[in-house]
Amino acid sequence: MLIQQRQPFKQGWSNLWDITCGGSAVVGDTSQQAASRELFEELGIHYNFDKIRPHFTINFEHGFDDYYLIEYDFDLNELTLQTEEVQAAKWASKEEILNLIKLKKFIPYYESFIAYLFESRHHYGSIRL
Structure with a gap:
């Protein structure tokens, strides 16, 4: 999974790693x-x-x-990080993310939520067909 590290001056979860990416919709x-x-x-x-x-x-x-869970191939070196929000980005396995959560270096998502993201990335719904 592509994860990104929040800036140290970003309010809320400063310096922590997070799933990519988040934000708010604007009117319309x-x-x-x-x-x-x-x-x-x-x-x-x-x-x-x-x-x-x-x-x-x-x-x-x-x-x-x-x-949204998408698979998109790109080179990490070609990313343009928004300096107001993101200080770093990298690929991480489920195990790496769970370890970062335990070390309090990642936003404290439920372990089951992270597992669900990895498990459901190739299909919609909650039933295995």
Whole structure:
């Protein structure tokens, strides 16, 4: 999984690693437009989300997060990191991410959530067919 490290001056979870990438939709955006914009702003990656839907949505007290799981081949050296948000990016295995969580160097996601991201990246839904 491509993960990114938040800037030390970023409010909320400073300096911690996180899944790539996150942000908020603006008025008039579809979820796909917001995802495309945030991916480009934070990492310089152009990706067209128009023909895909989120793999899943998680609701919370003041909104929701749509999660898109995409496979996209690119060279890490070609990333353009948004200096206001991202200080580093790298590829990480599930085990590496879980270890970073234990070391308190990654946003403290549930272990089962990280496992679900890796397991469900090739299919939609919650049933194995």
